[in-house]
Amino acid sequence: MNFLASKAQLRASFMRWALFLVPLIVLLGFAAGQLGSPQTVWFQSLTKPAIFPPPAVFGIVWGILYVVIGLALALVVSAWGAHGRGLAIIVFALHFIGNLAWTPVFFGMQNMWGGLYVLIYAVVTxxxxxxxxxQVRRIAALMLLPYLAWAIFAGVLNYQFIAENPDGGVTEGSGAAIEVTL
Structure with missing residues (x-):
């Protein structure tokens, strides 16, 4: 016997992990999205960059990406005995915290520079x-390439918001009003 598990056992392990991790990743992404919103007066008052896609695109893209991220993670987590598996899980967790932090920083705290720094962290990690x-599952790494492309685009878009709105936009609750002189 020169193998630890049959192909059927490995598929079953992947399926169990996928059934747990995909909904978890989607749920975490959704929960982070509730900590800030593009529906705020502040965001609505910002000048939108030319590369800003229609708002519906974000929900569609993130929904697909979170499913793919969960599947890629399930491939790695189910790779029992693979060299580097534990490190890969830890590095992913450290990265995903940054992913989840962007919405509360950018929309919740209304901090465009902070959002950009979070995105730089997210891309690097x-x-x-x-x-x-x-090192664990090459297909899992390849599955994350569209996510990397989207994260880079998000960084460029975030920077464009800063360039288009150098004053940071009108903050909610600031009592900003138009001054009229007679």
Whole structure:
């Protein structure tokens, strides 16, 4: 006997992990999204960059990406005995905290620079995740490439918001009003 588990056992392990991790990743993404909203007066008052896609695109893209992220993570988590598996899970967790932090920082705290720094952290750590996933399951690393592309786009978009709104926009509750002189 020169294998630890049959292919059927490995598929079953992946399916169990996928059935747990995909909904968990989607739920965490949804929960983080509740900590800030593009529906605020502040965001609505910002000048939108030319590359800003229609708002519906964000929900569709993130929904798909979170499912793919969960599947990629399930491939790695179910790779029992694979060299680097534990490190890959830790690096992913550290990365995903940054992913989840962007919405509360950008929308909740209305901090565009903070959002950009969070995205830089997310992109750098995502590159690390892809590298360690590559050591465990190459397909899992490849599955994260669209996510990396979207994270880079998000960083560019975040920077464009800063460039278009150098004053940071009108903050909610600031009592901003138009001054009229007679």
């Amino acid at each position: 995502l590159i690390a995740v892809i590298a360690v996933f590559w």
